Each structure stands twice: as structure tokens, then as C-alpha cells.
Amino acid sequence: MAGKAIAITDADFEDTILKSDKPALIDFWAVWCGPCRAVAPIVEEIADEYEGKAVIAKLDVDSNRETAVKYGIQAIPTLLLIKDGEVVDRIVGAVDKQNLASRLDGLL
Secondary structure, eight states, rough: TTTEEEETTEEEEHHHHOOSSSOOEEEEETTTHHHHHHHHHHHHHHHTTTTTSEEEEEEEEEEEEEEHTTTTSSSEEEEEEEETTTTEEOOOOEOOOOHHHHHHHHTO
């Protein structure tokens, strides 16, 4: 699946994100969230453009509460940028592609 954000869960978050040698962008979202639906196509475009350079993932907060609580996700969409296992940036709410791409570029 080229250029598709990967769906992650509480169970594989550590292996997929924290242990990655690439920076990661995680979209914390839920099916019922309108702004999340607005951000989703942007996250997919970023996944396509950064394939091989960064891990682009989505985590459904309704089915993966443990990770959402651990990272203090109180509003969605929240996008976390993680590098070397540490959160280096947090974006709460809908964001445009240029803003997201420039923040990700800063980690590459």
C-alpha cells in the first residue's frame, strides 16, 4: 500500500512509532469527529509524499484509549510528531498541509 497512513493500535504503538529510526507523525482521530475528517485527506497526502522518509500513522482514540491517555490527548484531531521516541511537536485541531509538511521537514 504505497502512500497510505498506517492504522496503529495501543498494541503496536511502541514498535511502530517509538522504536522507528524515522520521525513519525501520528493523527489521533475518531470516526465521529468532523475536523478529523477534514484532516484525514491531508494526512494521506503527507503519507504519500513522505513514504520511506517518515512514519505516518493514524490512531483511533475510541479503540485505543491507553495511548491517547498516555499522551494527554484531550481534543481531536491531535497530531503528534515523534522523533527518537520523544514527542517533539503537538498540533491540536485541523491544520493545513503546508504547516504540517514544514513541521515534518524540520525533523528530517
